[in-house]
Amino acid sequence: TWPQENDDDIDLEELIASLPKEKGFISPIQILYRNFWCPSEVFPGVHSFCRHFTAHDSDIILACKPKSGTTWLKALAFSALRRDVFPPSANNHPLMSSNPHELVPFFEFTIYGQAGELIDLASFSVPRLFATHIPHDSLPESVGQSGCRVIYICRNPLDTIVSFCHFAPQVKPELWSGGRSSMEEYLDYCCRGIDGFGPFWDHMLGYWKASLERPDKVLFLKYEDLREDTAGNLKRIAEFMGVPFSEEEERDGVIEEIVKLCSLSSLKELEVNKTGKPGVWSTENKTYFRKGEVGDWVNHMTPSMAEKLERIMEEKLSPFGLKF
Numbered sequence: 285t286w287p288q289e290n291d292d293d294i295d296l297e298e299l300i301a302s303l304p305k306e307k308g309f310i311s312p313i314q315i316l317y318r319n320f321w322c323p324s325e326v327f328p329g330v331h332s333f334c335r336h337f338t339a340h341d342s343d344i345i346l347a348c349k350p351k352s353g354t355t356w357l358k359a360l361a362f363s364a365l366r367r368d369v370f371p372p373s374a375n376n377h378p379l380m381s382s383n384p385h386e387l388v389p390f391f392e393f394t395i396y397g398q399a400g401e402l403i404d405l406a407s408f409s410v411p412r413l414f415a416t417h418i419p420h421d422s423l424p425e426s427v428g429q430s431g432c433r434v435i436y437i438c439r440n441p442l443d444t445i446v447s448f449c450h451f452a453p454q455v456k457p458e459l460w461s462g463g464r465s466s467m468e469e470y471l472d473y474c475c476r477g478i479d480g481f482g483p484f485w486d487h488m489l490g491y492w493k494a495s496l497e498r499p500d501k502v503l504f505l506k507y508e509d510l511r512e513d514t515a516g517n518l519k520r521i522a523e524f525m526g527v528p529f530s531e532e533e534e535r536d537g538v539i540e541e542i543v544k545l546c547s548l549s550s551l552k553e554l555e556v557n558k559t560g561k562p563g564v565w566s567t568e569n570k571t572y573f574r575k576g577e578v579g580d581w582v583n584h585m586t587p588s589m590a591e592k593l594e595r596i597m598e599e600k601l602s603p604f605g606l607k608f
């Protein structure tokens with residue numbers, strides 16, 4: 285539970301001062317808010333979203349911890365959901381000129397994160413498609429109370445940590461250069477449950493349990509499964525969103541077209557993703573596309589680092605049937 289905040293004139297500085305804080309790895313500090321560690325720079329957006337967003341029954345929200353496959357899921361869900369207006373084979377498909385983060389905005393970075401200038405939610409096509417990194421149990425109440433659907437993607441924490449440790453120093457070199465932070469230190473914070481939007485086990489288990497309780501409202505995916513069978517999982521995503529592929533579409537290869545359009549190799553080569561900036565952390569689009577390999581952690585972690593994290597995963601995730 286967290287303090288109820290009904291007062292619109294709440295003083296953010298005062299609120300932040302009253303909350304527990306720790307060293308940050310992508311923002312100068314992390315703030316414990318609503319039972320998760322919020323990177324300080326995104327705190328105003330998180331706070332505004334949690335207090336002001338009202339979900340509609342038809343809304344679809346993509347949720348994940350950073351570096352779990354957010355960009356890929358955004359591309360796939362957008363392409364499947366809007367394929368009546370934007371056929372995946374079209375030369376002017378929005379993914380050709382816009383990064384997935386522009387097409388499916390985050391609540392906390394983009395929609396509520398623009399220093400008070402709220403994006404007009406009424407201008408969104410229905411069903412509205414959004415994204416968030418916020419844990420399930422910390423989302424605004426209307427998300428659980430409405431018919432709104434949530435698609436969650438998670439990834440082996442070993443690979444997520446490696447991915448983050450390649451991403452964060454590019455976005456915030458001042459927090460990493462000169463030995464200010466290292467993968468070993470970040471891993472230690474993760475093991476102690478002090479990672480952005482985490483503890484990571486609470487993040488996964490919150491959505492995992494919700495998907496078991498309300499399978500028609502919460503779809504739980506793994507990056508590894510998506511890599512192994514992208515087409516099969518894309519079909520599940522489309523069905524879950526209420527836009528299943530017809531037999532005719534399957535025959536015409538629409539699923540394969542979307543898989544190809546959204547593949548790492550296709551997106552990475554687009555000019556927009558080589559040069560543009562989408563505004564999330566004000567980082568360059570190219571930082572979202574690296575190797576996309578399952579098990580890349582073996583190339584970057586010592587056996588003792590991996591063992592330390594695997595012990596925590598065994599303790600926290602295995603009892604609930606979550607394995608990687």
Ligand code: A3P
Nearest residue numbers: 351352353354355356447547548573574575576
């Ligand atoms: P690696 O750093 O392991 O390569 P997020 O999108 O949540 O920020 O996650 C980024 C990770 O997803 C990176 O992993 C990135 O390479 C990978 N990724 C990005 N786009 C992808 C795609 N279209 N298909 C598969 N993986 C993708």
